[in-house]
Amino acid sequence: MASQQQDAGTGAYLIRGAAILGGAPEDLLIRDGIIAERGQNLPAGGATVIEAAGLVALPGMVDIHTHLREPGREDAETVETGTRAAALGGYTAVHAMANSTPVADTAGVVEQVLTLGRTAGWVDVRPVGAVTVGLAGEQLAELGAMADSRARVRVFSDDGICVHDPVLMRRALEYVKAFDGVVAQHAQEPRLTAGAQMNEGEVSAVLGLTGWPAVAEESIIARDVLLAQHVGSRLHVCHVSTAGSVEIIRWAKSRGVNVTAEVTPHHLWLTDELARSYDPVYKVNPPLRTDADVQALRAALADGTIDVVGTDHAPHPSEHKECEWAQAAMGMTGLETALSVVQHTMIETGLMGWADFARVTSTAPAAIGRLEDQGRPLDAGEPANVTLVDPAARWTVDPSKMATMGRNSPFAGRELPGKVVATFFKGHPTVLDGKLNTPYRWLPETTELPGTAAGSN
Amino acid sequence: MRHLLSTEDLSRSNAIRILDTAEEMAAVGEREVKKLPTLRGRTVVNLFFEDSTRTRISFEAAAKRLSADVINFAAKGSSVSKGESLKDTAQTLSAMGADAVVIRHWASGAPHRLAATDWIDAAVINAGDGTHEHPTQALLDAFTMRRHWSKLAGTPSAGADLTGMRVAIAGDVLHSRVARSNVWLLRTLGAEVTLVAPPTLLPIGVEKWPCSVSYDLDETLARGVDAMMMLRVQGERMNASFFPTTREYSRRWGFDDNRLRALDSLGLKDTIIMHPGPMNRGLEISSAAADSPRSTVLAQVRNGVSIRMAALYLLLSGDTREPAHQANSTHSTPAEHTSALVTKESH
Amino acid sequence: MVLNQADIDRALTRIAHEILESNKGSQDLVLLGIPRRGYPLAVRLAAKIAAADPTVDPAAIVGQLDVTMFRDDLSHQGIRPPYPTQLPRTGIDNKVVVLIDDVLYSGRTIRAALDAIIDLGRPRIVRLAVLIDRGHRELPIRADHVGKNLPTSSSEKVRVRLAETDAVDGVPVNEVVIEATA
Numbered sequence: 006m007a008s009q010q011q012d013a014g015t016g017a018y019l020i021r022g023a024a025i026l027g028g029a030p031e032d033l034l035i036r037d038g039i040i041a042e043r044g045q046n047l048p049a050g051g052a053t054v055i056e057a058a059g060l061v062a063l064p065g066m067v068d069i070h071t072h073l074r075e076p077g078r079e080d081a082e083t084v085e086t087g088t089r090a091a092a093l094g095g096y097t098a099v100h101a102m103a104n105s106t107p108v109a110d111t112a113g114v115v116e117q118v119l120t121l122g123r124t125a126g127w128v129d130v131r132p133v134g135a136v137t138v139g140l141a142g143e144q145l146a147e148l149g150a151m152a153d154s155r156a157r158v159r160v161f162s163d164d165g166i167c168v169h170d171p172v173l174m175r176r177a178l179e180y181v182k183a184f185d186g187v188v189a190q191h192a193q194e195p196r197l198t199a200g201a202q203m204n205e206g207e208v209s210a211v212l213g214l215t216g217w218p219a220v221a222e223e224s225i226i227a228r229d230v231l232l233a234q235h236v237g238s239r240l241h242v243c244h245v246s247t248a249g250s251v252e253i254i255r256w257a258k259s260r261g262v263n264v265t266a267e268v269t270p271h272h273l274w275l276t277d278e279l280a281r282s283y284d285p286v287y288k289v290n291p292p293l294r295t296d297a298d299v300q301a302l303r304a305a306l307a308d309g310t311i312d313v314v315g316t317d318h319a320p321h322p323s324e325h326k327e328c329e330w331a332q333a334a335m336g337m338t339g340l341e342t343a344l345s346v347v348q349h350t351m352i353e354t355g356l357m358g359w360a361d362f363a364r365v366t367s368t369a370p371a372a373i374g375r376l377e378d379q380g381r382p383l384d385a386g387e388p389a390n391v392t393l394v395d396p397a398a399r400w401t402v403d404p405s406k407m408a409t410m411g412r413n414s415p416f417a418g419r420e421l422p423g424k425v426v427a428t429f430f431k432g433h434p435t436v437l438d439g440k441l442n443t444p445y446r447w448l449p450e451t452t453e454l455p456g457t458a459a460g461s462n
Numbered sequence: 463m464r465h466l467l468s469t470e471d472l473s474r475s476n477a478i479r480i481l482d483t484a485e486e487m488a489a490v491g492e493r494e495v496k497k498l499p500t501l502r503g504r505t506v507v508n509l510f511f512e513d514s515t516r517t518r519i520s521f522e523a524a525a526k527r528l529s530a531d532v533i534n535f536a537a538k539g540s541s542v543s544k545g546e547s548l549k550d551t552a553q554t555l556s557a558m559g560a561d562a563v564v565i566r567h568w569a570s571g572a573p574h575r576l577a578a579t580d581w582i583d584a585a586v587i588n589a590g591d592g593t594h595e596h597p598t599q600a601l602l603d604a605f606t607m608r609r610h611w612s613k614l615a616g617t618p619s620a621g622a623d624l625t626g627m628r629v630a631i632a633g634d635v636l637h638s639r640v641a642r643s644n645v646w647l648l649r650t651l652g653a654e655v656t657l658v659a660p661p662t663l664l665p666i667g668v669e670k671w672p673c674s675v676s677y678d679l680d681e682t683l684a685r686g687v688d689a690m691m692m693l694r695v696q697g698e699r700m701n702a703s704f705f706p707t708t709r710e711y712s713r714r715w716g717f718d719d720n721r722l723r724a725l726d727s728l729g730l731k732d733t734i735i736m737h738p739g740p741m742n743r744g745l746e747i748s749s750a751a752a753d754s755p756r757s758t759v760l761a762q763v764r765n766g767v768s769i770r771m772a773a774l775y776l777l778l779s780g781d782t783r784e785p786a787h788q789a790n791s792t793h794s795t796p797a798e799h800t801s802a803l804v805t806k807e808s809h
Numbered sequence: 810m811v812l813n814q815a816d817i818d819r820a821l822t823r824i825a826h827e828i829l830e831s832n833k834g835s836q837d838l839v840l841l842g843i844p845r846r847g848y849p850l851a852v853r854l855a856a857k858i859a860a861a862d863p864t865v866d867p868a869a870i871v872g873q874l875d876v877t878m879f880r881d882d883l884s885h886q887g888i889r890p891p892y893p894t895q896l897p898r899t900g901i902d903n904k905v906v907v908l909i910d911d912v913l914y915s916g917r918t919i920r921a922a923l924d925a926i927i928d929l930g931r932p933r934i935v936r937l938a939v940l941i942d943r944g945h946r947e948l949p950i951r952a953d954h955v956g957k958n959l960p961t962s963s964s965e966k967v968r969v970r971l972a973e974t975d976a977v978d979g980v981p982v983n984e985v986v987i988e989a990t991a
Contacts, residue, residue: 202570210667211470213570213594213639218666282578283571327549327579329569331592463888479890486875486891495928500878528878620893776890779883 016432019049023057023393025383027359033062035389038432043385057393060426061359064367065097065390067379069267070243070315075121077106082320082410088127090409092435094340095392095425098129098379104165110135110146112154119156126444127435131374134158136177136188140166145177152184159375162189164243167225169195174229178238187373189241190229197221202331204277204292212280217292219247226250230257230264241373242266244317246291248301255310265373267315268302270346271337271415285326285333286415306365307356313370316343320411338411342402344394345421353422389432398424465577465586466773468595469647477650481605482620483772490527501530504778507560508534511567516739517589521564524770548572552581560584562778570594585777593637599738600643602769604651606758607689610734625652630682632658632715633693633746636665640738641693645673658682660715662704679715683724691736692717692747708745718748734758811959814983820956824938825857827954832905835862839904841874843922844892846911848873849973850940854909872896879921896929906932911969913939916950941985943967966990
């Protein structure tokens with residue numbers, strides 16, 4: 006397939022001396038959209054050479070949880086700007102959440118998002134379908150039509166809103182079995198979180214902000230893992246944020262429940278103490294929790310209880326953050342800081358190596374989303390979705406310099422480790438020398454059917 | 463002191479300084495000319511996002527007694543979609559040359575946002591934000607308690623704190639900014655505080671607060687209380703299941719006639735009864751208690767003006783706007799003026 | 810050192826007699842000291858007046874007048890909590906008020922004191938007594954009774970240390986010194 010690409014003729018790259026998954030230095034020859042060769046001292050043979058001594062080569066990162074805002078909120082983010090941010094952050098695929106306007110609850114909308122993603126060409130944009138019509142939690146959306154569409158939707162979520170009706174959740178879990186889908190649940194009991202502003206605990210008590218109790222998340226997860234077990238379906242838990250949730254998921258997995266779980270980079274680091282500033286850049290849903298929760302989440306990600314890191318990248322226009330805390334929108338950007346934050350919280354703490362990093366940011370999320378050509382080993386013959394990272398680099402976060410339109414990074418001003426040097430998407434460098442290069446050019450859609458895309462790679 | 467946002471971060475020395483200054487301000491209220499020229503030419507804006515006539519007129523009287531120009535800005539219709547944002551409002555006030563903004567807001571933390579951002583360069587006084595804090599209310603409460611406590615001890619109140627005073631605060635602590643501000647300030651001043659409330663009206667995390675917690679008002683009174691502060695309880699809380707009925711609330715946690723009599727039988731002859739107002743007579747406090755000689759309700763209102771004068775004076779009298787000016791001053795070095803005990807030279 | 814303890818005492822004795830003389834006795838006399846050091850000086854002067862005229866109760870003629878809230882330089886100074894204003898029981902209406910301060914310099918403190926007095930009542934006469942007049946007036950104000958005229962440079966600082974207000978171990982009190990400012 007990649008040989009038919011417009012710029013394939015000049016698209017050969019020899020990555021020289023990169024530590025594959027942090028292991029011994031080896032060369033990778035990328036040609037025709039695939040990893041043509043892996044080994045020592047490979048001849049360049051006309052390929053562009055990238056000297057990668059000291060760099061780590063990883064499978065292209067896959068985000069299971071991204072808000073690209075388009076269609077409907079192009080003032081917050083577009084598919085173009087969001088996927089530029091993704092490429093710069095080391096991603097080669099993102100799952101675009103369904104809470105756009107209109108909601109991605111029909112084949113038409115998910116195909117529109119797919120097309121916008123391919124037109125942009127920076128990463129593979131995988132639309133997520135809504136579970137219920139309009140995210141209203143009342144009636145199942147046409148899950149089958151979205152699954153059968155060109156977008157081949159496999160992940161369904163009302164993210165932002167919990168599918169709290171237990172009967173509806175049960176039906177959704179059952180129904181998606183027909184096409185190997187998964188329901189990604191935003192676990193938040195709505196009655197327990199009416200008006201909630203931040204984690205309920207010592208800090209909310211002092212600040213006088215309405216609490217978002219951990220039990221509101223944990224009770225839904227407990228119910229859902231039991232439902233998933235009962236109907237024999239696949240459940241994914243979005244943005245797990247509490248130590249109690251970790252315990253429930255660990256228990257469910259030990260009982261053989263087919264559940265996967267996700268944690269955001271910010272929940273691996275930040276705590277509700279930051280709310281003392283009343284700066285809404287720290288307002289997010291689920292809220293920042295306590296340090297005990299942070300430590301439990303790190304341990305769970307390291308031991309596999311939590312399967313993946315999902316950014317929950319949620320850009321907002323500045324006027325939705327430059328206001329009172331209670332008025333502010335919930336959410337943080339994350340695509341361009343995820344790698345660095347995970348390196349800081351998981352690798353530099355000794356909890357994980359780069360091979361584990363590849364598992365939680367690429368292999369596992371690709372498997373949950375059923376992306377056959379992502380999250381693959383960096384071996385000869387595999388699709389060339391590769392991220393090159395300089396783990397020794399240090400940089401200071403400046404939201405105004407980011408590709409995302411969102412300025413709402415909670416890491417602004419912090420010095421972070423690790424920098425993406427290059428991102429290869431389908432063999433094409435979308436990022437080179439740490440800067441955006443050019444997008445991958447998809448063939449006209451008539452000749453590249455989704456069903457064949459994976460196979461031809 | 464650049465702003466007055468909360469009592470949680472108010473130091474003991476600043477708290478005492480405000481109380482002592484308020485004593486002098488109170489003396490002005492007893493003079494023939496009840497006005498000082500101190501803040502002539504300064505503009506104080508009362509920015510109220512929430513109705514509170516009592517607090518607004520108290521600040522207005524305080525500012526006017528100090529000769530400041532007062533602008534009342536009632537910014538209702540709070541949602542961003544409906545009206546102007548806090549940022550735009552603040553920038554507008556800044557352009558109008560406001561020297562101090564007295565802000566009342568339904569959202570916790572709104573005064574902190576004004577103080578922390580570059581939207582406006584004015585002293586910010588929190589006149590009550592959401593369910594967070596109401597520092598001037600706590601200061602006027604402490605002022606009222608200190609006068610009472612010093613009188614009992616036969617010592618002057620200037621410079622004194624509340625060491626050893628037993629204060630009980632009863633009612634809807636969960637939703638009360640008055641309770642929060644009082645807990646922090648009373649701790650700083652050395653009083654022993656007990657919160658009394660139904661468990662549903664105490665915040666999760668209250669066990670970390672520097673006070674005791676009780677569910678039983680009678681037991682708390684029996685252990686001895688020097689000041690009994692009743693908080694306003696909204697009857698609507700009943701609909702959200704915080705308590706079954708107002709009748710049951712009143713019986714268990716209201717300061718009714720039986721408890722008023724109990725103070726006498728317990729030998730607590732000097733115990734005062736406080737309420738920040740407005741009162742729900744018959745719910746959290748009985749009329750007999752509110753009107754008894756023990757009640758300090760009107761003294762609290764009177765002291766509110768003195769406390770707010772002190773806060774405005776202390777925030778606006780320092781050279782907060784142009785630090786460079788002090789360095790250029792030929793009179794004396796800045797360091798000498800940071801303390802009240804400086805070697806003064808007559809100019 | 811400009812004045813030592815004996816110099817200060819002699820100056821105050823002289824001022825006390827001048828006050829009595831210009832008032833033709835102790836009739837209607839009120840001494841208002843300006844905090845901080847004007848007040849102890851007023852107390853000392855009252856004692857000397859009582860020594861000269863045994864009909865005088867020194868405690869009944871002395872008061873303290875705080876001028877903080879009347880100053881014109883508040884925004885240039887650090888936070889300055891006010892001192893109490895305490896008038897003699899007789900009040901100041903139709904009295905002969907003598908303002909007492911330690912050092913007369915620009916005259917702005919006295920301007921503030923005159924404003925403060927007007928808000929408190931209506932004296933028949935207001936006079937001014939100071940321990941030191943160091944010149945450099947910025948307003949048309951002069952003292953009626955001066956302990957010592959002291960020509961100074963405005964780069965210098967005149968320090969009055971009194972036992973009542975400046976008692977710190979190891980620092981001599983009841984003296985007046987001139988210090989150069991850095």
